Amino acid sequence: MSESRIVDARNTFCPGPLMELIANVKLAGVGDVLELLSTDEGSAADVPEWVHKIGYELLGSEKVEGVWHIKVRKTK
Amino acid sequence: MRILIVGGGTGGTILGNNLARRLSDEIRNGMVRLTMLSASDKHMYQPGLLYVAFGQMMPDQLYRDQASLLEPGISFHVDPVTEFHLDQNHVKTKSGKIYEYDILAIATGARIVPQEVPGMSEGAENFYTEEGAVSLHKRLMEFQGGTVAMVVSIPHKCPVAPVEAMFLLHDFFKARGIRDKVKLRYHYPVNHVHATANVARWAKPEFDKAGIEYETLFNVKEVDPVKKIVYSEEGTQCKYDLLIAIPPHRGMETVEENKLGQGGWIPTDRFKLTMNGHDNVYVIGDATNIPVSKTGSAAHFEAEVVAENIASVIKTGIPVRQYDGKVYCFIEAGYDRATYNAFDYVNLPDLKPPSKSIHWFKMAYNQMYWTTVRGLL
Numbered sequence: 001m002s003e004s005r006i007v008d009a010r011n012t013f014c015p016g017p018l019m020e021l022i023a024n025v026k027l028a029g030v031g032d033v034l035e036l037l038s039t040d041e042g043s044a045a046d047v048p049e050w051v052h053k054i055g056y057e058l059l060g061s062e063k064v065e066g067v068w069h070i071k072v073r074k075t076k
Numbered sequence: 077m078r079i080l081i082v083g084g085g086t087g088g089t090i091l092g093n094n095l096a097r098r099l100s101d102e103i104r105n106g107m108v109r110l111t112m113l114s115a116s117d118k119h120m121y122q123p124g125l126l127y128v129a130f131g132q133m134m135p136d137q138l139y140r141d142q143a144s145l146l147e148p149g150i151s152f153h154v155d156p157v158t159e160f161h162l163d164q165n166h167v168k169t170k171s172g173k174i175y176e177y178d179i180l181a182i183a184t185g186a187r188i189v190p191q192e193v194p195g196m197s198e199g200a201e202n203f204y205t206e207e208g209a210v211s212l213h214k215r216l217m218e219f220q221g222g223t224v225a226m227v228v229s230i231p232h233k234c235p236v237a238p239v240e241a242m243f244l245l246h247d248f249f250k251a252r253g254i255r256d257k258v259k260l261r262y263h264y265p266v267n268h269v270h271a272t273a274n275v276a277r278w279a280k281p282e283f284d285k286a287g288i289e290y291e292t293l294f295n296v297k298e299v300d301p302v303k304k305i306v307y308s309e310e311g312t313q314c315k316y317d318l319l320i321a322i323p324p325h326r327g328m329e330t331v332e333e334n335k336l337g338q339g340g341w342i343p344t345d346r347f348k349l350t351m352n353g354h355d356n357v358y359v360i361g362d363a364t365n366i367p368v369s370k371t372g373s374a375a376h377f378e379a380e381v382v383a384e385n386i387a388s389v390i391k392t393g394i395p396v397r398q399y400d401g402k403v404y405c406f407i408e409a410g411y412d413r414a415t416y417n418a419f420d421y422v423n424l425p426d427l428k429p430p431s432k433s434i435h436w437f438k439m440a441y442n443q444m445y446w447t448t449v450r451g452l453l
Binding site: 008009011012013014015016017018019020022023026027040042045046049050053054 | 230231235265266267268271272273275293295309310311324338339367368369401403417419421422424425
């Protein structure tokens with residue numbers, strides 16, 4: 001059964017939000033959904049680019065009160 | 077009051093010594109008992125491994141006897157914890173002893189797991205263990221030309237180490253007079269040459285100037301040691317003659333076996349540094365799951381916060397401050413230049429141009445570390 005988890009990478013610079021997301025993806029199962037919380041403006045472009053290249057599914061990306069919420073499904 | 081520190085690395089040792097000083101009266105009159113359990117009687121200066129790989133430090137320079145680093149008020153035992161019973165406030169050790177506590181600090185660190193990437197153990201060198209650093213140095217000295225590739229796994233300790241290693245490789249082969257026969261290729265898992273934007277902005281033109289090639293969005297999937305090809309999760313590959321890997325890391329086995337956190341990373345409050353759901357359990361250093369660098373520097377600053385808070389709680393009943401995410405890391409930019417990266421939860425790193433003076437300060441710090449872990453610096 002697939003699970004959902006939050007990766008709270010707000011206000012962090014090193015190793016940074018995408019690194020935190022990838023580290024958590026490695027621990028997740030196929031089908032799991034991860035929601036990255038990031039205050040780094042770069043995440044809005046960087047995360048979708050990685051998701052597209054690796055072939056996962058981008059479920060959504062929106063900025064709410066200064067925080068990017070980017071949802072990704074691990075598909076393989 | 078029984079305080080138990082599990083782990084004798086950078087974080088555990090600074091915490092222990094800091095507490096022993098702050099609580100010297102309470103320890104002397106028997107109100108406080110401070111105990112440290114570690115898996116080893118030796119303490120390793122892990123950042124020195126990079127220098128061992130390039131022949132700039134000898135392995136024996138990395139070690140001190142752990143007992144020699146500790147304040148007399150600390151009861152130190154080489155007896156690793158095998159079982160954590162957090163609901164009963166005690167741990168059980170390898171020797172079978174039970175240690176009860178009122179306050180527990182977990183500082184067990186992280187370990188490399190190259191075996192999680194098929195072919196990495198057989199096909200790649202690394203500088204994250206003494207054995208690995210010595211082996212890499214031998215390979216570098218024997219290397220006569222071809223492609224040296226660096227791949228970076230997630231998560232890993234010391235996020236600036238891959239960048240430093242590339243600059244050192246450049247200068248190493250220059251010094252050997254064969255730089256023109258060596259192609260240096262750097263592969264990094266995110267979109268830029270470093271995860272921290274300001275480091276990436278600085279390192280990219282430096283790579284260009286040094287003739288270091290790079291590929292981003294390269295997450296290591298598999299190494300074929302026979303064909304000498306490394307493959308990425310993103311579908312690309314690199315043919316190499318010598319492969320250097322930053323191996324993936326996990327928290328320690330005992331953390332995973334006791335189900336304290338997935339991947340061996342313990343869920344920790346990023347400000348209070350207490351384990352989620354356990355107010356009398358602190359977690360510092362690589363063992364936490366907080367989104368800061370896994371470095372000795374983070375462990376150092378976290379240990380100071382926890383020491384101040386534990387001492388304050390004992391003396392006044394309340395803690396004094398929160399961890400602000402502070403990290404300070406030197407970045408070697410070659411044999412004779414370095415810069416540094418300092419940041420916290422609020423302030424982005426502001427990289428200064430590399431200089432000889434910062435490099436020499438790092439050289440000095442390689443010795444001053446022993447005063448840091450004693451809690452003096």
